[in-house]
Amino acid sequence: MLALWILSKRRIIPRGDTDKMDLDSISSNSNPMVPPEVDKDTSVVVLFQNSTNEIKDLTISEIVKATDNFSQANIIGCGGFGLVYKATLANGSKLALKKLSGDMGLMEREFRAEVEALSTTQHKNLVSLQGYCTHDGSRLLMYSYMENGSLDYWLHEKADGASQLDWPTRLKIAQGASCGLAYMHLICEPHIVHRDIKSSNILLNDKFEAHVADFGLSRLINPYQTHVTTELVGTLGYIPPEYGQSWVATLRGDVYSFGVVVLELLTGRRPIEVFKPKMSRELVVWVNHMRSEGKQDQIFDPLLKGKGFEEEMLQVLDVACMCVNQNPFKRPAIQEVVDWLKNVGATPQDQNKD
CATH class of the missing domain: 1.10.510.10 (Transferase(Phosphotransferase) domain 1)
Structure with a gap:
């Protein structure tokens, strides 16, 4: 199973070793460190500390399974930045996965830094960014799933x-x-x-x-x-x-x-x-x-x-x-x-x- 990490503002904490963080305490200009393992293996699934408690462990293979290998039947949205898929995990919880399309114009490290900065943007009227990963050369963003759609x-x-x-x-x-x-x-x-x-x-x-x-x-x-x-x-x-x-x-x-x-x-x-x-x-x-x-x-x-x-x-x-x-x-x-x-x-x- 691929490693799963929770990004802390100052240190890297394996999931399960941290209590739920007060989201109001997260600074919008914080710069979370990136685990060294991610530099070596960009297929690692990274979840942020605001991730739902229902998601304990997650791997690329589980994401592929949750979307039925990104089946067309699981497409729930389409926009200028890419397709959005419904992902139903083994425990029944759901995520929305955006598969970014086109040239992002960013190196891998820059991409991670930008996504992690966006993860600190927390408000009850914004769709929460839960994590990210790469798969087959595609970059995936994981969001909270909204039951009633758009x-x-x-x-x-x-x-x-x-x-x-x-x-x-x-x-x-x-x-x-x-x-x-x-x-x-x-x-x-x-x-x-x-x-x-x-x-x-x-x-x-x-x-x-x-x-x-x-x-x-x-x-x-x-x-x-x-x-x-x-x-x-x-x-x-x-x-x-x-x-x-x-x-x-x-x-x-x-x-x-x-x-x-x-x-x-x-x-x-x-x-x-x-x-x-x-x-x-x-x-x-x-x-x-x-x-x-x-x-x-x-x-x-x-x-x-x-x-x-x-x-x-x-x-x-x-x-x-x-x-x-x-x-x-x-x-x-x-x-x-x-x-x-x-x-x-x-x-x-x-x-x-x-």
């Missing part, structure tokens, strides 16, 4: 999925995702620009709590770019208008993309629907047009109407439209968005508690 799946793919997302649930998802994004923008050092905020990167656990996924992966491709990058990435419908001119990803660009996600929650519509008439094809354009004509009430998902939450939805619509302002300098910072969403529907007494 927001995109529930809004647009699952039969009757949107009807199961009532307004309080949708508001909770928007609030949680904004908190995860704020942690990336404000707390992480260096600050992380996500560059691809979209509903398929908002994952939901069994309680429909939002977790932002795929954060920080740009650092594995452009390790020497920190808060901005000159390589344009993103998904059609979520890309801020300024990216087409400057090709520079920014924090305010993330805010725009988040605003589009909030509009999805409000309307139940995709960011782009190519078969609709021109004025209603792009979600942002359509919403702005409807508001200019005073037809805000026609914007909301019919599934949400008549449930007594119209005032809250109007408040959230105002926030979303500020986020998708064409002028990036007129968009709010993410902390403002967090505060506004937190206070939606709150009584003055609730607000005074903060």
Whole structure:
């Protein structure tokens, strides 16, 4: 069996010899040491200290078995950075494995250092990075498994999925995702620009709590770019208008993309629907047009109407439209968005508690 190591901030501890660490005590700029064995054998599976207690030992062969040799039937996601597989371990616990595609532009040691730095990024609204390994020349990242998949799946793919997302649930998802994004923008050092905020990167656990996924992966491709990058990435419908001119990803660009996600929650519509008439094809354009004509009430998902939450939805619509302002300098910072969403529907007494 291949060796399995837990990385400590100052020393290397074999699994089982350490108690669960308080995640709040992990510094975002910590630099865990790398076990010498990993330098010699890059096929070693490395789990981080935040790894779930259910995973005691893990080898490459067990990962291959857990994914049925990376069977197409176990693919649960596909993005710009690679395919994501569901891995069901022998003890019944589950992981999500992202098989990174393309040239990562990093030597093995640099790759390990970047992944280990990302592992210290801990927040309840971020998908937790559990570990990494290499297999057949591919680099694998191991994440916590989210039972309810993506927001995109529930809004647009699952039969009757949107009807199961009532307004309080949708508001909770928007609030949680904004908190995860704020942690990336404000707390992480260096600050992380996500560059691809979209509903398929908002994952939901069994309680429909939002977790932002795929954060920080740009650092594995452009390790020497920190808060901005000159390589344009993103998904059609979520890309801020300024990216087409400057090709520079920014924090305010993330805010725009988040605003589009909030509009999805409000309307139940995709960011782009190519078969609709021109004025209603792009979600942002359509919403702005409807508001200019005073037809805000026609914007909301019919599934949400008549449930007594119209005032809250109007408040959230105002926030979303500020986020998708064409002028990036007129968009709010993410902390403002967090505060506004937190206070939606709150009584003055609730607000005074903060």
